[in-house]
Amino acid sequence: SQEAEPWGFSPESNYKVLLRVSPGADTPAGVSLQDKYPQRVHVPTILSLRFENLTFEDSGQYTKPRLTGGIELNRVFHLTVYQPMTLPQILFKSSSVTPNWCDVTQECKASENREDLKATWESKSLPRELEWRRTLGPAANSWSLPVSLPLNQPSASLTWVVSNPGDQKTATSDLGEVCSHG
Structure with a gap:
């Protein structure tokens, strides 16, 4: 045996x-x-x-x-067993409006505080030359992004994708709404 x-x-x-x-x-x-x-x-x-x-x-x-x-x-x-992600929160830290532009600083926060988190953001409804997509490196749980938006783009939005190696969640913010309230 x-x-x-x-x-x-x-x-x-x-x-x-x-x-x-x-x-x-x-x-x-x-x-x-x-x-x-x-x-x-x-x-x-x-x-x-x-x-x-x-x-x-x-x-x-x-x-x-x-x-x-x-x-x-x-x-x-x-x-490695990863915990499921929760929806990220989007906060607007500051905004200012000039005659043609709206400058906004956004913060995306994840409730998890882990070094294996990363964030990707992309813009929607902007002219091609202003569209963005970028991945931000690992951070504890928060990423900031300054954005300049032309005021003639009222339906522009930013979508954040926060992920760990096992899961991902998205949140979208309406930049046009923030800029219309200046």
Whole structure:
């Protein structure tokens, strides 16, 4: 009979054995964590795990040690569980109107405070030479954007897309409405 194979887990680099997988078994035997994994983890092959109902605590480094010819080889799998995004908020920090232009500074805020967030914005209903689309790099949770809008473009809008590697949400602001109230 073949021996059960260990799987380890760690949020850092040192791992401890959490599961033992017997050849041909669909579910592993738990070694620790009060059977946290056996109800949610399945074993399609001896070298793979399939999770159900992922939680943020499942994020980390999974290690599959294997002894081959007297040498231990570790296969390392990184798992990151991202939280769903909430709708970003758009705030108008300042605006000023001249005879032909409206200058507005917008701030897009995400309720999440994570370094893996990024924002993309694009304009709509502007002449081609004034249309924009740009991705802003990672930030804690806030991005500012100054915009100059010709007053003869009353239906112009900006759409913000805030995303992490697992989700994205959009919010649109009506620049024409802000500029008409000066």
